[in-house]
Amino acid sequence: MLRRATQLADGRDLIYYDDAGSALGADRAVDARTLDQRPGTATMRQDVLTGDWITVAANRQNRIMMPSADADPLAPQTPTNPSEVPSMYDVAVFENRSPAFGPALAEALGTAPVASDAPRGLDDLAALGLGRTRTSVGRCEVVCFSPEPSGSFGTQSVTRARTVIEAWADRTAALSLMPGIEQIFPFENRGEAIGVTLPHPHGQIYAYPYVTPRTTRLLESIDHTAPDLFQHILEFEQNSERVVFQGRHWTAFVPFAARWPLEVHLMPHRHVPDFAETNQDERDELAPLYLKLLRGVDALYDTPTPYIAAWHQAPVNVGRETVRLHLQLTSPRRAADKLKFLAGSESAMWAWAAEVTPEQGAARIREAIKRAEQASA
Structure with missing residues (x-):
């Protein structure tokens, strides 16, 4: 590259x-536009x-x-x-x-x-x-x-x-x-x-x-549990029916307390705080595995699935030894023609109620990945 x-x-x-x-x-065109001054x-x-x-x-x-x-x-x-x-x-x-x-x-x-x-x-x-x-x-x-x-x-x-x-x-x-x-x-x-x-x-x-507020809460949880909390989570999920797939360097799973109708986490097997600290083998495996996950998510329904793919990384100056890089993929789509809206309880009080069990969610994504792979074979 x-x-x-x-x-x-x-x-x-x-x-x-x-x-x-x-x-x-190697040659690239010069941007010859006349642009307004950048906003403050x-x-x-x-x-x-x-x-x-x-x-x-x-x-x-x-x-x-x-x-x-x-x-x-x-x-x-x-x-x-x-x-x-x-x-x-x-x-x-x-x-x-x-x-x-x-x-x-x-x-x-x-x-x-x-x-x-x-x-x-x-x-x-x-x-x-x-x-x-x-x-x-x-x-x-x-x-x-x-x-x-x-x-x-x-x-x-x-x-x-x-x-x-x-x-x-x-x-x-x-x-x-x-x-x-x-x-x-x-x-x-x-x-x-x-x-x-x-x-x-x-x-x-x-x-x-x-x-960010989410990472601040995460750091507080680590302080109250163990510095290797992410390793405990990974091992806990790998021994559950919520695993979507597992590679040599990465595991995808629906988390035990998933909030969204569709939520998948993808986590490296060793502690790395951010993408800059991943090695070539981890990056090489991530490319096809991440595509496998996204294509499976799209195969859940007849139309493409809306989602937010959030790559959480450790902060620059704190938590480098405890916060592990991981993907949190979420979608509000709870059926082919239904979305989950964050109404009173979730939006105002941050108190979530899930309509799909994490175990059901994992099973559906595994089946969707199979359909996507069969369709592309």
Whole structure:
């Protein structure tokens, strides 16, 4: 895989990742568009009742919604489509034009609290108070899985999946070195039911200026149980009927206390905090196994399944020895024509009720994977 870095017309970073054996040449077109100045970095406000930080990014209100194929902003540029990517590509990663975090980083804002109001470390962010604000420093990136106008990660080849995994690892390492970044989150939103605004096969990477609320709760659970909690979970699930499949380096399972009608976790067998720490054998096996899982999920029904594929990684500066990289794949689809909506109890009180037992869910996914493999044989 080859990595080629450049910049877009407004100074945003763009990185091309070429497949192994790619037919693409080394030359890439220059982005010759005339673009407006990038929006200023958003502001975070603290919810004093929970300690959560809420980003207020008004620039995202008018982002593009379900454009036609000839106006696809993630397709390679043409004379009639001045898109975000100047050249043909295999995989492309670029800074989001309408980010929730960034483009400023803590270092660029300076260290004077009055002048920048940037987060001043985890202790500063953990403090509680009315009317507390901070600058939403960080980075939001778009990961284009393919130049094709439609599809998802699951529709890619094993070679292309392997290239995306390499891009995730490379970007995790690079973003972790940026000032003010505390956690890196690669993810894919798939389907209009999830809220996807572009049909082009793509995911995103968020680089947060704080440790996210879910990971904070996870760190508290580890503190109350054992530093090797993830290993205990893996062994517990591997000895259950909730295993979906198991490889040499990865196991997929429906978790014991699954919240969603469809929820699958995919976890490495050894402790690795993030993609940057995975080895070549783990990445090589992950590519076909992840495709196997996604194609099985799509075979559950006659139409593609909406989902959120969330790759949880350890924070940059805490929990590196205890938080293990893992996928949490969830879907609100509870039947062919029914969705689970987060109504009063789940939404307001965070008190979940599941309609599908995890054991039933695992059995259904195993059967769907078999159908998908038979259909492609």
